[in-house]
Amino acid sequence: LWTPANIVEDAIAKVRAQVGDQKVLLGLSGGVDSSVVAALLHKAIGTQLTCVFVDNGLLRKNEGDQVMEMFAKNMGVKVIRVDAEEAFLSKLAGEADPEKKRKSIGNTFIEIFDQEATKLKDVNFLAQGTIYPDVIESAASKTGKAHVIKSHHNVGGLPDDMAMDLVEPLRELFKDEVRRIGLELGLPYDMVYRHPFPGPGLGVRILGEVKKDYADILREADAIFLEELHRADWYHKTSQAFAVFLPVKSVGVVGDARRYEYVIALRAVETIDFMTARWAHLPYELLETVSNRIINEIKQVSRVAYDVSSKPPATIEWE
Ligand code: XMP
Numbered sequence: 178l179w180t181p182a183n184i185v186e187d188a189i190a191k192v193r194a195q196v197g198d199q200k201v202l203l204g205l206s207g208g209v210d211s212s213v214v215a216a217l218l219h220k221a222i223g224t225q226l227t228c229v230f231v232d233n234g235l236l237r238k239n240e241g242d243q244v245m246e247m248f249a250k251n252m253g254v255k256v257i258r259v260d261a262e263e264a265f266l267s268k269l270a271g272e273a274d275p276e277k278k279r280k281s282i283g284n285t286f287i288e289i290f291d292q293e294a295t296k297l298k299d300v301n302f303l304a305q306g307t308i309y310p311d312v313i314e315s316a317a318s319k320t321g322k323a324h325v326i327k328s329h330h331n332v333g334g335l336p337d338d339m340a341m342d343l344v345e346p347l348r349e350l351f352k353d354e355v356r357r358i359g360l361e362l363g364l365p366y367d368m369v370y371r372h373p374f375p376g377p378g379l380g381v382r383i384l385g386e387v388k389k390d391y392a393d394i395l396r397e398a399d400a401i402f403l404e405e406l407h408r409a410d411w412y413h414k415t416s417q418a419f420a421v422f423l424p425v426k427s428v429g430v431v432g433d434a435r436r437y438e439y440v441i442a443l444r445a446v447e448t449i450d451f452m453t454a455r456w457a458h459l460p461y462e463l464l465e466t467v468s469n470r471i472i473n474e475i476k477q478v479s480r481v482a483y484d485v486s487s488k489p490p491a492t493i494e495w496e
Contacts, residue, residue, distance in 0.1 A: 181361035184354070188346045189221040196222060196302050201344055203304040204290055205230045205256060207244040208374060210306030210347060213355050216362040217346055218304055219254045227255045227300070229293045231286060234262025235378035235392060238400040247368065261289045265380075266389055273385040275496035282377040303341040307348050308355055372417045373451070381496040383422045390477075391439075395422040398441045398471045398478065405467045406445075415457045418445035420471075421484075421495045429472070429479030438479035441471055445484075446493055454488040 201218060205211050205228040218226045228248065232241045241258065248254040268281050294300065347355050359369035375381055379399075383391045399420040406412040421444055426437040443464070448454035468481040484491075 179354075181354075181357040184350075185217065185220075185358055185361050188217055188358075192218060192221040192344060192346055195342075195344060196225065199225065199301040200297075200299055201226050201302040201304050202294055202297060202300045202341070203228045205244065205248065206306075206376070207236075207240060208306070209352075209359065209369060209371065210308055210355060212248075212306075212364060212368060213359040213362065214304055214306045214346060215248055215254055216252070216359065216364055218344070219252060220362060224255060226304070227257065227297060229257050229259060229290060231259045231261055231289050231293075233265040233282065233286065233378060233380075234389070235265065235282070235380045235387070237374070237379070237403075238396040247365075257293060259289055259293055261285070262389075264289060266387065269380065269387045271386065275381060278380050278387065278496070279377050282380050286376075301341060302344045304344040304346075307345045309347075309349055309351055312348060370413060372412075372415070372419075375494060379422075381494050382419060383424070384495060385424055391422050391424060394439065394475060394477050395420060395441070397475050398422070398481075401470045401474065402443055402467050405463060405470070409460070409463045409466075411457075411459060411463060414447075415445045415459075416448045416451070416454070417493055418443075418457070420444070427480040436479060438477050440480045440482060441475075441478050442482045442484050442495070443467065444493070444495070446488070448488075448493075451493065452488075454493055456485050456487055459483075 201222060203211065203215055203218060203226060205215050207230070215226070215228055230241070230244055230248075241260075245256060245258055249256040249258075265282060265285050268285050269278060272278055272281060294303075347358075350358070356369045360366065379392050379395055380387055382399075383395060402418065402420050403412065406415065406418055412418070421442040423440040423442060425440055427440050429436050429438060445457035445459055446454040447457050464483055471478055471481050484495075
C-alpha cells in the first residue's frame with residue numbers, strides 16, 4: 178500500500194541495509210529533493226550522515242542561514258557550510274555567456290564539494306536526491322539542455338574518481354511523492370512546497386556578467402517580491418516566481434534630479450511540467466505594491482517591469 182509512512186519506513190530499512198555502520202556524504206542544496214534525502218537519512222542513520230552545503234554567493238536572501246537553521250540547529254543534522262562566494266564570483270568574472278556561466282558554476286561546485294569530501298575521513302557512500310524524472314531524463318538525453326541542467330547537481334555530476342557508492346532513496350519517486358514524504362518526515366510545508374530554484378542560482382538571473390553588487394541588489398528585490406507574494410497568498414498559486422536583474426540603466430526622477438539606475442524584471446509563471454508555462458495573471462495591486470517597494474527601498478533601481486511572455490517561446494528563466 179502506498180502511504181508516505183510506508184514508503185519512509187521501507188526507505189529507512191533499505192538505507193540501513195545498504196550502508197550498515199558506514200558513513201554517508203550528502204550535498205545539501207536547500208532544494209526539496211536534497212532536503213528530503215537529508216531528513217530521511219538523518220532518521221535512518223543519524224550521525225553517520227554528513228551534509229555539505231555550498232554557499233556559492235548566488236543564493237537568495239538569507240537562504241544559507243535558513244538551511245543551517247532548519248537542518249543543523251532544529252534537526253541536529255551534521256552540516257558543513259562552505260562559504261565559497263569568492264571562488265564562484267572570481268571564476269565568473271568577465272563571463273557573459275549563459276552556458277559558459279552555467280558550466281563555470283557547475284565546475285566550481287564540483288571542485289569545492291570534492292575538496293570538502295576529501296577532508297572527511299572514511300566516507301564510503303555519496304547520497305543524492307535523484308528522483309524518477311531525473312533518471313528518465315538522463316537516460317533519454319545525453320545531449321541538449323536537459324542533460325546539462327541535471328549535470329550540475331543531480332545525476333552523474335560528480336567525478337568518477339570519487340570512489341563512493343551511491344545512496345539514492347528517492348530514485349523511484351515522483352516529485353509529488355517526494356513532497357508527501359517530506360511532510361511525513363516533519364519538514365515544514367513551506368519548505369516542501371517551495372518553488373524550484375536552478376542550480377546556478379542568481380547566476381542565470383543576472384543577465385550577462387555576474388558581479389557581487391548586482392547579486393546584492395537582486396537578492397533585495399527578489400526578497401520583496403516573494404514576501405509580497407506570500408502576504409497576498411499568491412505564492413502557492415504560482416509555480417515559480419522571481420526577480421531578474423538587468424544591467425542597463427534607465428531614467429527616474431527623484432525630487433528635481435534625474436537619476437539613472439538599474440532595471441528589475443519580475444517573472445511569475447503557472448505550469449504543470451515546466452515545459453510549457455503561462456505568465457501568472459497577478460493582481461495589479463500586488464504588482465503595484467511590489468514595484469513601489471522595490472523602487473523605494475532599493476536606491477540602485479529606477480524601474481520595474483513585469484514579464485508577460487509565455488513558454489514557448491520564452492523560457493521561464495531569462496538566460
Ligand atoms: P527554462 O528557463 O528552461 O526552465 O524554461 C525550466 C525549469 O528549469 C529550471 N532551470 C534550471 N535548473 N539548472 C537547474 O538546476 C539550470 O541551469 C537551469 N536552467 C533552468 C528553471 O528554473 C525552471 O524551473
